[in-house]
Amino acid sequence: MTHASPGRLGLPHLAGCPDCGLIQRLPDRLAPRAAAECSRCDAVLRRGRRDPLGAPLALALAALALMLAALALPLLTIDIRGRSLATTLPGLPLAFDRPGFQELALLTAATVVLLPVLRLLLLLAVLLGLRLADPPRGLHRLHRWYWALRPWAMVEVFLLGLFVAYTRLVAMAEVEVGPALWALGGVMLAMCAADAAQDPRATWAALEAGGATPGRAPLAGPRLIACTGCGLVNAAEEGTRCPRCAHVLHERRRGSVGQAWALVAAATILYLPANAYPVMTVTYLGRGTPHTILGGAEDLLAAGLWPLALLVFIASIAVPVLKLLGLSVLLVASRRGAGGRLRDLTRLYRLVDLVGRWSMIDVFMLAVLVALVQAGVLATITPGPGAAAFAAVVVLTMLAAERLDPRLVWDAAARQPARDGSPA
Ligand SMILES: [Zn+2]
Ligand SMILES: [Zn+2]
Secondary structure (H helix, E strand, O other), X not given: OOOOOOOXXXXXXXXXXXXXXXXXXXXXXXXXXXXXXXXXXXXXXXXXXXXXXXXXXXXXXXXXXXXHHHHHOEEEEEEEOOEEEEEEOOOOHHHXXXXXXXXXXXXXXXXXXXXXXXXXXXXHHHHHHOOXXXXXXXXXXXHHHHHHOHHHOOHHHHHHHHHHHHXXXXXXXXXXXXXXXXXXXXXXXXXXXXXXXXXXXXXXXHHHHOOOOOOOOXXXXXXXXXXXXXXXXXXXXXXXXXOOOOOEOOOOOOOHHHHHHHHHHHHHHHHHHHHHOOOXXXXXXXXXXXXXXXXXXXXXXXXXXXXXHHHHHHHHHHHHHHHHHHHHHHHHHHHHOOOOOHHHHHHHHHHHHHHHHHHHHHHHHHHHXXXXXXXXXXXXXXXXXXXXHHHHXXXXXXXXXXXXXXXXXXXXXXXXXXXXOOOO
């Protein structure tokens, strides 16, 4: 086995596919914008980038400046019979700050403000740290957290929820869009661009070269294990720590099937109250009307806003059901094997992983509505018990998709080579 050359850890010319587990050789050079794809399942293993350390730094600085503006300026202003109410981004989570809804307040604050800001600070710390003559130890940890937190920073989902809330508010009162909204749109674009401009393998190589990694000796062992923390392939023993990022090395996520099943079961149970109970009660001219999630989509349809009705229906009703079914199919296949449909199942996994967070649209819409209308003269909107149950379904299915190990589907198929579905 070719082992690490002096001063270099692991086998940097190899990559383990995160979707199917195949360990393969990466091209030595990758032109900017070119992609290296998995030879078995087409997952993108690496993308070439022109300036993987400089461009994200500029974009992260821009995103942070825009975020500060978004936090300070008014987001939406509403006029109800001459009374003007402005809401700011930090004020939104406070709308949920009433008994029984603190979890929603915390979830909104975390996913819309705290985690996006934290991600930007982590990225800036890593990229600025790498510019120092002697990069500080521990940067490897910040870089790992930066990528781990990615699905939980939901600025773009929030903006869509805000848009749906806006279309409902204009039916009730005069609504003015504040400058924070444009700033937040800028944050979203700059953060997406900062993620896309990076090449994590290049950053890890720079961290290693700069001495910002734990400084462990290269490993030796019987199996090739791709680190899930930093992607480095090591010849190592199961359960040892990655020499570059200190993450514990496991060939496959341990206990993932049982944990994912438990999360799917909990989410399935909560799906019932999430749809049966009202997510909000709108009190208008002294009369209170409870609204369920399905009712919300119906209201939009009745108002002639069918594209939005379709969006809310897909994001809030169809996606959670498809996620629960998709996760169950993948979990069964990772134990029993999957016949010849391995690539399709891998595509299903990517879809489940990608769309899950968009179901938060309804929760964010509710936060905006409650925040803006609660002190109104004519109308009040209060969150209902369905909202917390619904948010829990979204979070639990996201956690289940994170726990699930898609590589097990391919492993299970490889264990039964005699069947028609032998892997390619
Ligand atoms: Zn693959
Ligand atoms: Zn690692």
